[in-house]
Amino acid sequence: MNVLVCVKRVPLTGGKITLTPDEQAIQTRHLGFTVSPHEECACEEAIRLVEQHGGSSTVLTLGPAEAEEQLRDMMAIGIDGGIHLVTDGGEWDPQATAAAIVGAIGLGSTEPYDLLLFGNESADAGNYQVAIRVAQALGLPCVNGVKAISVAGGQLRCEQEVAGGRDVYLVPTPAVVTVLEGINLPRYPSVPGRMRAKRKPLVASEPARPAATLEMVRLVLPEGSSKQAEVLGRGPEAALAVVAMLQEIGVMSR
Amino acid sequence: MILAFVEDPVDELCQQAVAFARSLGGEVQAFGIEDGAGYAPAAWAQTIVELAHERSASAVVAPGTDRGNEILAHVAAKLDQPMAANCVSASLGDPASVLRVRWGGSLLEEARVHGSPVLLTSAAHAVAAEPIGEVEVVPVTGALSELDQIVRVVQRIPASTAGVSLTDADVVVSGGRGVGSAEGFSVIEELAALLGGAVGCSRAVTSAGWRPHTDQVGQTGSKISPEIYIACGISGATQHMAGCKGAKRLLAINPDGEASIFASADYAVIGDLHQVVPAISAEIRKVRGT
Numbered sequence: 001m002n003v004l005v006c007v008k009r010v011p012l013t014g015g016k017i018t019l020t021p022d023e024q025a026i027q028t029r030h031l032g033f034t035v036s037p038h039e040e041c042a043c044e045e046a047i048r049l050v051e052q053h054g055g056s057s058t059v060l061t062l063g064p065a066e067a068e069e070q071l072r073d074m075m076a077i078g079i080d081g082g083i084h085l086v087t088d089g090g091e092w093d094p095q096a097t098a099a100a101i102v103g104a105i106g107l108g109s110t111e112p113y114d115l116l117l118f119g120n121e122s123a124d125a126g127n128y129q130v131a132i133r134v135a136q137a138l139g140l141p142c143v144n145g146v147k148a149i150s151v152a153g154g155q156l157r158c159e160q161e162v163a164g165g166r167d168v169y170l171v172p173t174p175a176v177v178t179v180l181e182g183i184n185l186p187r188y189p190s191v192p193g194r195m196r197a198k199r200k201p202l203v204a205s206e207p208a209r210p211a212a213t214l215e216m217v218r219l220v221l222p223e224g225s226s227k228q229a230e231v232l233g234r235g236p237e238a239a240l241a242v243v244a245m246l247q248e249i250g251v252m253s254r
Numbered sequence: 255m256i257l258a259f260v261e262d263p264v265d266e267l268c269q270q271a272v273a274f275a276r277s278l279g280g281e282v283q284a285f286g287i288e289d290g291a292g293y294a295p296a297a298w299a300q301t302i303v304e305l306a307h308e309r310s311a312s313a314v315v316a317p318g319t320d321r322g323n324e325i326l327a328h329v330a331a332k333l334d335q336p337m338a339a340n341c342v343s344a345s346l347g348d349p350a351s352v353l354r355v356r357w358g359g360s361l362l363e364e365a366r367v368h369g370s371p372v373l374l375t376s377a378a379h380a381v382a383a384e385p386i387g388e389v390e391v392v393p394v395t396g397a398l399s400e401l402d403q404i405v406r407v408v409q410r411i412p413a414s415t416a417g418v419s420l421t422d423a424d425v426v427v428s429g430g431r432g433v434g435s436a437e438g439f440s441v442i443e444e445l446a447a448l449l450g451g452a453v454g455c456s457r458a459v460t461s462a463g464w465r466p467h468t469d470q471v472g473q474t475g476s477k478i479s480p481e482i483y484i485a486c487g488i489s490g491a492t493q494h495m496a497g498c499k500g501a502k503r504l505l506a507i508n509p510d511g512e513a514s515i516f517a518s519a520d521y522a523v524i525g526d527l528h529q530v531v532p533a534i535s536a537e538i539r540k541v542r543g544t
Binding site: 013014015016017026037038093094095098121123124125126127128129132133135136137139140141142143144145159162164165166167168169170171172180181182185212213214215216217218219220221222227229230231232233234235236237238239240242243245246247249250251252 | 295324332334351356358360361369375408449451470475489490492516524525534
């Protein structure tokens with residue numbers, strides 16, 4: 001099974017977000033970067049599917065030159081190769097992102113993909129639509145928000161958590177599937193894995209950015225959620241005040 | 255004419271989506287889709303594409319739920335139009351202007367939407383729910399491609415109903431990296447059990463394998479809304495706060511008085527959870543005489 005996984009480089013925001021003076025981006029001077037959590041799980045799922053069924057896995061990102069770090073990170077946990085669609089670092093809207101991914105299918109691999117994996121939504125923009133647009137453009141079925149994938153009788157069995165249980169979908173390949181964190185627990189890279197990742201094939205191209213149809217104007221920090229917490233005490237002596245508070249708000253009744 | 259898609263059953267988020275659609279100005283028609291064969295996102299989207307064309311809709315609104323976002327994204331892909339997910343507010347026009355949620359609510363974005371019909375989903379709890387009135391029931395269209403019918407729910411596996419669920423609990427006691435180990439959660443479990451609540455955790459804890467992902471509170475875990483959230487040894491990363499901002503009250507227990515979680519807390523205890531949490535449990539037993 002040949003699997004393509006699409007990932008996005010996002011900052012590790014920590015406890016407080018601050019913006020650049022032009023309000024176009026998060027101030028990342030003191031931040032590290034990672035892959036969106038759902039997508040890290042998508043990579044782990046691709047590695048497991050290839051381990052079980054053979055084939056190869058490829059990771060793709062649309063992002064600045066620095067995003068090679070995220071591609072190598074995913075190769076370090078076991079993805080076989082990468083495709084880097086290099087940008088100048090500015091925002092690409094969902095339609096432009098999907099078009100660039102569609103245009104990159106075929107780069108770096110002569111064999112067709114059986115499965116295109118995405119995260120259900122990116123951690124930062126959260127547009128919930130790039131995978132669906134890619135599926136539409138390629139004429140492929142798309143299952144979203146998946147928490148379990150298995151291969152049965154040449155079909156993919158996908159399970160989705162819903163209120164009251166799990167919904168099951170059966171789809172033929174090739175297909176597009178978006179996954180949620182919790183589908184698996186991603187492995188950590190080993191030192192030899194990191195060494196191997198440096199030598200794995202990486203294809204780069206620089207797509208042209210079309211005009212945005214969902215055009216970001218500026219970022220806005222939500223109204224100050226900063227509260228003045230009432231300090232109930234220090235150390236175990238605070239227990240008395242905590243229990244008094246729990247009684248007052250009415251959660252001690254049982 | 256603005257079309258507002260609602261799910262069956264019509265819940266609070268659907269009522270909010272209709273209220274959001276009304277805030278755009280103009281006539282709003284709420285509708286649901288009837289499909290005896292089960293949920294099929296692309297088929298339902300095709301139905302909406304045809305309905306929007308037939309009614310000359312200026313906008314289509316859906317709730318910013320898993321299915322609302324999924325169906326509207328399919329509509330957007332079929333029409334090759336932009337879609338803005340999880341909007342807090344919007345005004346129609348050419349282009350339309352929206353304020354939408356990023357980072358699970360830790361950040362907002364002002365954006366312009368260039369296209370027609372304008373496709374928007376409404377962020378949870380951005381506007382108050384309103385009575386919907388009559389919901390038009392639209393049968394799924396007969397004009398479906400083969401591709402539209404491939405992805406369909408073929409089976410529902412019912413959930414086991416053991417214990418208090420994280421999303422329904424009145425009390426959630428949660429542990430973070432500060433708990434230190436899987437075994438360390440015994441004190442968290444004890445307090446949660448005494449209060450009839452559920453156990454939660456931060457992403458650092460699930461990544462370390464101390465708790466299952468089903469316990470995770472956060473942007474990529476459960477979004478909870480208990481009467482009180484007791485966060486023990488949790489620093490307060492934006493990823494985590496995106497999952498617990500619906501809590502009515504927050505008690506943070508952390509040895510670091512500078513931890514960012516205190517900026518979102520109603521009550522604070524500065525101390526080591528391994529000492530504070532058992533002391534709270536002991537005090538509850540004492541008060542109850544057990």
